Amino acid sequence: MENTLTVSHLTKTYKDFTLDDVSFQVPRGSICGLIGENGAGKTTAISAMLNIITPDSGDIRILDMDYREDEKKIKQRVGVVLDELNQIPHLYCKDIDTIMKKIYSSWDSRLFFQYLEKFKLPQKKKVKELSKGMNVKLNFAVALSHNAEFLILDEATSGLDPVMRDDILQLLQEFVLDENHSVLLSTHITSDLDKIADYIIFMHEGNIQFIKSKEDIENNYGVLQCRNDFFEALSPDDYCAYIKEEYSVKVLVHHKQELLRHFQDLVIERASIEDIMLFYIKGVII
Structure with a gap:
């Protein structure tokens, strides 16, 4: 190109x-x-x-x-x-x-x-x-x-x-x-x-x-809010950054469709550009 x-x-x-x-x-x-x-x-x-x-x-x-x-x-x-x-x-x-x-x-x-x-x-x-x-x-x-x-x-x-x-x-x-x-x-x-x-x-x-x-972000990235025990069970390959909060963990995932195939009840919200920016500045990068 x-x-x-x-x-x-x-x-x-x-x-x-x-x-x-x-x-x-x-x-x-x-x-x-x-x-x-x-x-x-x-x-x-x-x-x-x-x-x-x-x-x-x-x-x-x-x-x-x-x-x-x-x-x-x-x-x-x-x-x-x-x-x-x-x-x-x-x-x-x-x-x-x-x-x-x-x-x-x-x-x-x-x-x-x-x-x-x-x-x-x-x-x-x-x-x-x-x-x-x-x-x-x-x-x-x-x-x-x-x-x-x-x-x-x-x-x-x-x-x-x-x-x-x-x-x-x-x-x-x-x-x-x-x-x-x-x-x-x-x-x-x-x-x-x-x-x-x-x-x-x-x-x-x-x-x-x-x-x-933008297509990659829209299709593959998402924000998952989960309990600490669920987060500990995730593979590092499942996400690219996370932010630990008092009772839960916010996770930036980059293969959301694959995760949803394995965990059908998960709620993964759309990741905005601002979300990604905050994860990379405030979170832990994998």
Whole structure:
């Protein structure tokens, strides 16, 4: 399968943090969710992709180009929405069009103004007067108006109300429908990824802990709450993590159908992306 993004053995060391030999891919035509707690390394990895920081080692290829040698070409074909990224504050929303058409060779003014209308962004309002949510919508309008093939989004939906967030998620799904466009979405709102992600990449303390397809998670993973004696009778092959509570054990299983064949009365709940993240951070990993 062709990849839009390939990150290989990426390492960056700071005084109190190391992004440690990180490798992952974003297949073309997919939405990949990048999750992890604050300080896990998600923003560091994205900053390296955008050549904002220089990694100590490793390689990054975006749209089959080297992220350093071909940076200008890449940025013509990539849309970016970062947390706290704002446009020039004293400009009116409509003036963004004038600026961006000088930056992007494929800038589409008609599409930009369509997004302003869709997102209910007043053309004659200054950027500095916009709320955080409106700023996020403006950044999305820019990212989607120059015919980008790949969207890199870092906590981009965190300032949106649930209705607008749902609209953006629908836009992202439409964006990848032709199977030539791709999205990397770093977010703390894991319920968004439950709705739209094709793959989940989980980072913890600078390391990749978990890369799975959404289909694999839905079909095979589940959460079992059981008594201690039942847990002790389970084989370690039956689960991948557990959290001991006062009177019971919560267990993350990764072959739920097989377990249900052996124990037909078991109740195994659906494992959400947030469940998996909490098991890997707070639980005991097998």
